[in-house]
Amino acid sequence: LKTLRLSSHNAEWGPARALELYPDSLNGLKQLTELDMSDNNLRALPAGFLCPVGNLQALNLTHNRIRTAEQLGFADMNCSGGSELQLLDASHNELRSITESWGISRLRRLQHLNLQHNNISELSGEALAGLASLRIVNLSNNHLETLPEGLFAGSKELREIHLQHNELYELPKGLFHRLEQLLVVDLSGNQLTSNHVDNTTFAGLIRLIVLNLAHNALTWIDYRTFKELYFLQILNLRNNSIGHIEDNAFLPLYNLHTLNLAENRLHTLDDKLFNGLYVLSKLTLNNNLISVVEQAVFKNCSDLKELDLSSNQLNEVPRALQDLAMLRTLDLGENQIRTFDNQSFKNLHQLTGLRLIDNQIGNITVGMFQDLPRLSVLNLAKNRIQSIERGSFDKNFELEAIRLDRNFLSDINGVFATLVSLLWLNLSENHLVWFDYAFIPSNLKWLDIHGNYIEALGNYYKLQEEIRVKTLDASHNRITEIGPMSIPNTIELLFINNNLIGNVQPNAFVDKANLARVDLYANQLSKLQLQQLRV
Structure with missing residues (x-):
């Protein structure tokens, strides 16, 4: 056995x-x-x-x-x-x-x-005395407030130390001294302050790859704190109270590819903040107090692919973004951006995802997105958009999903019809009165127009073969009647509840071979005959 x-x-x-x-x-x-x-x-x-x-x-x-x-x-x-x-x-x-x-x-x-x-x-x-072969020690989720000096002194082969989710408020001098094989240190979820994480704390950890200091009480980062962490690849400083980072604090970290500074108290991103981060790929800065982004702050981060600046205090799209030619996803949501122009996204030719939800953006005009030929996901929900000029998305041939819900749009005629790659469109909770299937591109699969003032699902050109919508939410509008041309033959899920529907024409659901669900509740139907429900 x-x-x-x-x-x-x-x-x-x-x-x-x-x-x-x-x-x-x-x-x-x-x-x-x-x-x-x-x-x-x-x-x-x-x-x-x-x-x-x-x-x-x-x-x-x-x-x-x-x-x-x-x-x-x-x-x-x-x-x-x-x-x-x-x-x-x-x-x-x-x-x-x-x-x-x-x-x-x-x-x-x-x-x-x-x-x-x-x-x-x-x-x-x-x-841990005598454990000379120890590679991984996990002491996480306990109630440790302090650690004794020399705790790891006899375990020179250590690769990973997990101390997250304790109550540590200080670390003894030399705790990690001479642990030259160490790859991972997790100190997240403790009570460590900047007074106890200094230039000696991580000295000599020349092979360290992952350092997690998230959810602590750090208030500043000294330029010597990470001075010997040449091979560090992932640094997590999320959810501290960091308000100041000294110039060149990250300079030794020339192998760092992921840096998380979210949920801190940073106000300004100055030109020298990210010096040395030549291979940085993912930078997370959401939920700070950032209102100033200096123009050269990303000049050394040209390989950056993911950038999150959401939930800050930005009132414009930072010009510094123009140095990020390799950027794939950009999150500027939950800021105070009022407008942007034809130069705002200059050089971002590789960008595929752009999130601008919950800002104060007004009208969209031609040229605003012209520098984003690879854009596939665009989120403009919860803004103040009243109109979108025809041709605004003509350069965005790869757009697959657009969120424009919770704006003030009243007319979408000619805005989306030419977007041949568009699969997903959310126009809910706007001020739309007039809708026709000629307004949407032929390949669209998912359409949400609930919460508008639409009176009819128009189909002036009697399009059926050209429409491929599978999910349609037109609930909470003012629709009064449903007929065969009101519903695409490709429909699978149809939500038309909470309207003013008093009449369902005979054969309204005929030829809808894939229909799986229809919500018709909360309307004004007084009677229904079986022929009206034939599929």
């Missing part, structure tokens, strides 16, 4: 029910390499329980009720049991403290130690 899994789910039968173990329960299992004892409501492993399984490599004790580290079965062992162990998972227990006497120092081959989701508030400086 090499693998033994035993999960009794005793806790589901009652809080007092626990699997009974005896010191000789595993006698004879000399070849056992993997033992899973999760979810048994265990309080402890008896002394000597692991002695018969000298070749054990993985031990899973998750989702039990073990309260002290000494009850994990390694303290006071007088045998070689556990000497081959490489993975110990004691997560989701009730451990409160880890002392130097829990016996784990004998596990010279241990590589993975999982202690997350416990109640650990105390950690001895010798808790």
Whole structure:
């Protein structure tokens, strides 16, 4: 026997029910390499329980009720049991403290130690002593406020340290000293301030790839904080209170491709802020207080592909964007942008997604989007748009989805009909009175025009073969009648509820072979005959 899994789910039968173990329960299992004892409501492993399984490599004790580290079965062992162990998972227990006497120092081959989701508030400086092969340690989701000096000093092979979601307010000097193999450090969800994250905190971590400091209490970033993190690729500083970043703070990070600064207190993006970030691909700056973007701020970030500036205080499209020729997605939603001109998106020839929702944009005119030939998704919802000039989208041959809901449009004749790639169009909650299927492109599949003042689903040219709409929401309008030409033959889902429909013409739904649902409630129908419902 090499693998033994035993999960009794005793806790589901009652809080007092626990699997009974005896010191000789595993006698004879000399070849056992993997033992899973999760979810048994265990309080402890008896002394000597692991002695018969000298070749054990993985031990899973998750989702039990073990309260002290000494009850994990390694303290006071007088045998070689556990000497081959490489993975110990004691997560989701009730451990409160880890002392130097829990016996784990004998596990010279241990590589993975999982202690997350416990109640650990105390950690001895010798808790990890002897674990020279340790690669990954997970202490996340506990109640640690501080860490002892030298905690990782004996584990030079560490690759990942997970300390997220604790209550850490400080880090001892030299905590990560000489951990030159370290690749991942996660300190998110703690209470660390800028006074305790300084130029010595991450010194020497020359191979670090991922650093997560999100959801802490940092207020500024010193230019020396990341001075030796030459191979860092992902830096997460989201949800702090950062109001100031010194010039050239990111200069050493010439391999960084993802930087998250969202939900902070930045007011200005100055020219030297992103110096050195030559391969940066994704930059997230939403939910700050940004009102000033200096023109040269992105001059060294020419490889940027995703930029999120939403939920700030911008009143215009920053000219600095013209340096981002490789940009694919741009989010400027939830700002105070009132207008933009023919030069606003200059050089953004690779942009495919543009989000401008919830601004104060007025009318759309020809030329505004002329520099965006690759644009496929455009979100202009929740603005103040009253009119769109014909030809405004003539240069956007690849547009597939447009949101214009919650504006003040009253006429769309000639605006969208030529957009051959358009599949998805939302015009809901505008001021449309007149609608005709000649207004929409032939390949459109999804159309939402609910919440307008439309009185009829017009089809002046009696188009059917040319219409491919599958989902149509025309609810909450003023439609009075439905006939065969009011509904495309390709329709699958039709919502015409909350109108003024008093008449459904005979055969109105005939030839709609794919029709799956029609909502007609909240209208003014007084009678219906079966022939009116024929499909």
